[in-house]
């Protein structure tokens with residue numbers, strides 16, 4: 001995995017997210033649906049369409065929800081979990097919301 005590219009992606013979107021929240025254009029009270037996209041979960045789009053790269057690209061999944069369904073990016077962060085062997089691992093999650 002290219003952590004450099006992913007890191008740049010996260011920083012760019014964190015800045016965008018902060019601007020979004022400060023701008024007050026989006027509030028949770030007006031949000032109808034939250035969507036959490038994780039680097040660890042390959043899944044189909046919750047709207048029933050085929051995700052680009054079969055859902056294997058975190059960036060593409062996030063972009064899909066933003067571009068195709070009008071979601072706004074609220075937050076990107078780290079999530080810690082354990083795998084089936086009990087070993088800890090970290091994933092990146094993006095929290096998206098749509099009105």
Ligand SMILES: [Zn+2]
Nearest residue numbers: 045047049068
């Ligand atoms: Zn979709």
